Amino acid sequence: MAQPDQQPRKQRGGRNLQAAIGVGVGLGAVIVASLFVVKVLFLFVVAAAVLVGVWELTSRLAERKEISTPLVPLLVGSLAMLGTGYWAGPQWAAAALALTGLAVMIWRMSEPPENYLRDITAGIFTAFYVPFLATFVVMMLAADDGPQRILLFLIVTICSDTGAYAVGYKFGKNKLAPTISPGKTREGLAGGIGLSMIAGALLMQYVIDDGTWWQGLILGGCAAVTATLGDLAESMIKRDLGIKDMGTLLPGHGGIMDRLDSLLPTAPVVWLLLAAFVGS
Incomplete structure (x- = not known):
C-alpha cells in the first residue's frame, strides 16, 4: 500500500522546522568561520546583512504603505556607517548617519513634494534602525x-x-x-x-x-x-x-x-x- 507523502515538520507559526535548523546551522558556520579565520571578513558579513535588511524594509514600506524611501543614499550611507564605525570609531559613524539623513532629504527632492515629509522620515528611521544600530556590532569587532x-x-x-x-x-x-x-x-x-x-x-x-x-x-x-x-x-x-x-x-x-x-x-x-x- 502506498505511503502518504511526508510533509516537512513544522513548528509553531507554520514554519518549516528542518529548513529553519539547516539555515541556522549554515549561518552559524559562516559567522564562526569569518570571525576566527580573518575577523575583518565578518565586517563584510554584517555589511551584506545590513544592505539586504535595508532593501527588505524599504521594499515592504513601498509595497504596503506606498512610502517612497530613497534607497541609493541609504545603501551608500549604510556602508559609510559600518566602515567608519570599524576603522574610525563612534564619532565618525554618527557623522555618517547625519550625512545619510541629509542625503535622503536631498535625494527625495527629485520627486514631487507630496508626502515628502513622510518619505524622508521613513528614510531617516531606516538609516538609524538598520545600519546605525548594526555599526555597534562592527565597533565591538574592532577591539x-x-x-x-x-x-x-x-x-x-x-x-x-x-x-x-x-x-x-x-x-x-x-x-x-x-x-x-x-x-x-x-x-x-x-x-x-x-x-x-x-x-x-x-x-x-x-x-x-x-x-x-x-x-x-x-x-x-x-x-x-x-x-x-x-x-x-x-x-x-x-x-x-x-x-x-x-x-x-x-x-x-x-x-x-x-x-x-x-x-x-x-x-x-x-x-x-x-x-x-x-x-x-
Whole structure:
C-alpha cells in the first residue's frame, strides 16, 4: 500500500522546522568561520546583512504603505556607517548617519513634494534602525578581542530567545504583550533573562579578558530585555504593515530583518557595557 507523502515538520507559526535548523546551522558556520579565520571578513558579513535588511524594509514600506524611501543614499550611507564605525570609531559613524539623513532629504527632492515629509522620515528611521544600530556590532569587532566580544553578544541574544521560547512553551500563562505578540509570556521573558544572565556570566568570566561573572550577569540581563523589546518593535512594524515576515530569503526564518530584530537594539547595549566594564 502506498505511503502518504511526508510533509516537512513544522513548528509553531507554520514554519518549516528542518529548513529553519539547516539555515541556522549554515549561518552559524559562516559567522564562526569569518570571525576566527580573518575577523575583518565578518565586517563584510554584517555589511551584506545590513544592505539586504535595508532593501527588505524599504521594499515592504513601498509595497504596503506606498512610502517612497530613497534607497541609493541609504545603501551608500549604510556602508559609510559600518566602515567608519570599524576603522574610525563612534564619532565618525554618527557623522555618517547625519550625512545619510541629509542625503535622503536631498535625494527625495527629485520627486514631487507630496508626502515628502513622510518619505524622508521613513528614510531617516531606516538609516538609524538598520545600519546605525548594526555599526555597534562592527565597533565591538574592532577591539583586540573583537571575535570574543561578538561571540558573547550573539550567544546572550540567542540565549534570550531560546530561554524565552522554552520556558514560555512549557510554563507560559500570562501574556506579555497580547496585542503585539500573542505568543510571548511573562514567564518566557523571565526564562530568557535567566538563561541570558547565566551565559553572560560564564562568557565574561572565561572568554572576555579582565571580565568577571557579575558583569556578565548585568550584561546578560540587559541584553535579554533589549532583545525582547527589539522583537516586539519589529512585530509592531510588521503588524502595521500587515505582513508576517519582512522577506523570504531565509527558509524557515523569513527575511534578514526577521533575524536582526532582537540583535540590532541589543548591539549598542552590549557595546556600551563592554566598554564600561573592560574598555573599548
